Amino acid sequence: MGARAKLTVVGAGNVGASVAQYAVEKELGDVVLVDVLEGIPQGKALDLAQAGPVHHYDSRLVGSNGYDETAGSDIVVITAGLARKPGMTRDDLLFKNAEIVGAVVEQVAAKSPEAILILVTNPLDAMVQLAWQKSGFPPQRVVGMAGILDSARFRTFIAQELAVSVENVTAFVLGGHGDTMVPLPRYSTVAGIPITDLLPADRIEALVKRTANGGAEIVALLKSGSAYYAPAAATVEMVEAILKDKKKILPCAAYLDGQYGVKGLYVGVPVKLGRSGVEQIIEIKLTAEEQAAFQKSAGAVRELVDKLKL
Numbered sequence: 001m002g003a004r005a006k007l008t009v010v011g012a013g014n015v016g017a018s019v020a021q022y023a024v025e026k027e028l029g030d031v032v033l034v035d036v037l038e039g040i041p042q043g044k045a046l047d048l049a050q051a052g053p054v055h056h057y058d059s060r061l062v063g064s065n066g067y068d069e070t071a072g073s074d075i076v077v078i079t080a081g082l083a084r085k086p087g088m089t090r091d092d093l094l095f096k097n098a099e100i101v102g103a104v105v106e107q108v109a110a111k112s113p114e115a116i117l118i119l120v121t122n123p124l125d126a127m128v129q130l131a132w133q134k135s136g137f138p139p140q141r142v143v144g145m146a147g148i149l150d151s152a153r154f155r156t157f158i159a160q161e162l163a164v165s166v167e168n169v170t171a172f173v174l175g176g177h178g179d180t181m182v183p184l185p186r187y188s189t190v191a192g193i194p195i196t197d198l199l200p201a202d203r204i205e206a207l208v209k210r211t212a213n214g215g216a217e218i219v220a221l222l223k224s225g226s227a228y229y230a231p232a233a234a235t236v237e238m239v240e241a242i243l244k245d246k247k248k249i250l251p252c253a254a255y256l257d258g259q260y261g262v263k264g265l266y267v268g269v270p271v272k273l274g275r276s277g278v279e280q281i282i283e284i285k286l287t288a289e290e291q292a293a294f295q296k297s298a299g300a301v302r303e304l305v306d307k308l309k310l
């Protein structure tokens, strides 16, 4: 690695361009944007570079339709693929996005054999599993963004409900990034106080439901695409934790090898993110009910992975 870290973002659409924007605003490194659309990654890279003088960053930005420019990346974020339209679930994207992500990963892995891959394309957990297999990378270097976004949504709703700062709110969401995700109110707190002490059960239940439906709520509003500001912000938190070796505990889609009773599958759990990638899977005690919900969620991920014959 040179003096500056190198970040490649594949897919220069809504999420990818926002990842590039947030990353250079934090001066996390130089950024290569890749997309199949001619001119789009080049144009967005140039536009973002020209925001640098105003927003005080010196990161270099390059756009490309190929992978030569990506060689030697420290981190590759993959957002390439189709986004949801109203009425679609994330799972509806499975086969088309598997084709795209599979092809992207092969090219990325060949050019940047030491990179850490962060997957964003949906259906998330299945795409991470696919990327891990296609790359041949160790599981520590292939990880998916989902839990930070899901818990950021939960945190937003909790803060609004209690009229407190979002900064005071931590939230815990486990499981796959889909309808079966498992928000854990017991471990979700306001200034350290569990929300189970602050809110009645029916209000918590309503916020949990809204969180699980958080992506669909935005798809229904936007009509022609899915959420991207919060997904990009969540992704950049992972990029920063890795490049700065922060050892930050964050919920991510990580490879389970027996933890939480799941073996050989990517599912959302708390992990420690540092310069080596997923440095530890954090196991927390679950109640029987929470464990059952987690197993159900892992089962839903397993079904998709089986459909892809991985």
Ligand code: APR
Residues within 6 Å of the ligand: 010, 011, 012, 013, 014, 015, 016, 034, 035, 036, 037, 079, 080, 081, 082, 083, 084, 093, 097, 100, 103, 104, 120, 121, 122, 123, 225, 226, 227, 228, 231
């Ligand atoms: N290689 C590179 N880029 C590709 C490829 C490919 N093979 N196929 C598609 N793309 C690009 C598209 O050209 C488009 O610019 O991926 C980009 C996707 O951008 P958007 O359509 O704006 O979608 P976005 O909202 O960014 O979501 C991307 O992230 O959150 C998930 O569910 C979401 O799977 C979706 C992904």
